[in-house]
Amino acid sequence: MTSILFGSISSLADTSELQRWAFNKAFADHGLDWSWDREDYREMLRGNGGADRVRQYAEQRGEQVDADAIHAAKSEAFRDSLRKDGAEARPGVVETVSAAKSLGMRVGLVTTTSPENVEALLTALSPALGRDDFDLVLDTTAVETTKPDPAVYAKALAELGEEPGACVAIEDNVGGVQAAKAAGVACIAFPNANTADHDFSAADSRVDRLDPADVTGLLEA
Template identity: 25%
Template sequence: MSDLGTLAVIFDLDGTLVDSEPNYYEASRRTLAEHGVPGFTWTDHEGYVGVSTLETVTIWRERYGLRVPVAELLAAMNRRYLDLARAHTRAYPEMRKFVELLAAENVPMAVASGSSPQAIDAILAGTGLAAFLRTVVSSDAVPHGKPAPDVFLEAARRLGAAPADCVVLEDAAPGAAAAHAAGMRCVAIPYVPAQAGAPEFATADLLLRGGQAEFTAQSAYTWLRDTAR
């Protein structure tokens, strides 16, 4: 048995495993501009980090008074994002090392994301992470997205792991809240370090306030080993 015992690890994708937020921002900016909403800024985008694409476009429709159907907005957003994701997505180097460390110990792993299944598959394939992360759950597959716990509970079910044996890695407040609601431990790596004081992050078992700049594969592995149940 591994030093990590019965542990299973569930990764959020965007902003946690890979730096995909610039692609989501650009896809958002172009989609909104097409529908008469210019000037969407990176600061505006930060408010949607951790929110599913479906929920994001639903909010846009009300916030900006858009008359286009949600399904049409979602399709346009996903199409633009996929084009960008295939060409430009970068896996965080220390996260890649961490995945490889866990794989070497045969630790069960999954990805649980608010992105579409097509986006998740494209990113994992393009970054080479698909070789290690074969269990994938999109919020499209469950009744409710984050901050509801559904996507994490479904990932645990597919891994055959008890929620209490799962550790979630998350970059966004809704994801940290979802992990807590699922009864799972959480390593929080805020994508926007200025948001590290959000109350949802206070429920995390390990909070790296500096975000990815503070994350290393070895220190995360050591923490998991030292806190293994």
């Protein structure tokens, strides 16, 4: 068997700007005069962890906040928007999943976001793409350490019974690429709108849209 491992919900649908909007809504709801513009947010995305971003930003401003509560409010706003407006799969994602399944390959979603965010995104993408299209779905509850630590990829390989060389990861952020490569998994960088100018040189290839031939070609190589 071989497997394609999507590394984040934003590798399926570009939710980056929606997430930034949700952060700003959470700040306003908590009475903060913070507002992250797009350039600021692009820089923040060079690291992983939403609650950590809030903590670091508060420290820079010399303020004390409940970062976990703010992040929880942000996540709820994010999910509410997905429930209301739905989501659209990124270019080539549905075709790549369909092609992989037709070739007898397995497809996984290997993320360290919350199970609630995963469920909201997959529901929003349905019927074009849903949980039943994935042979394995892992979220932050599966491991003790989040990306760029490779723990979630090690967990995926163990559950699928796969060797690293039999898999290809698709990641939209640098931390995700680092996690995949540290686990020995080849990785295609598929940047989102807010990570497009980041350094993806550690990835095996970089694409602006998914093509089933790119994925299977990397597996064959």
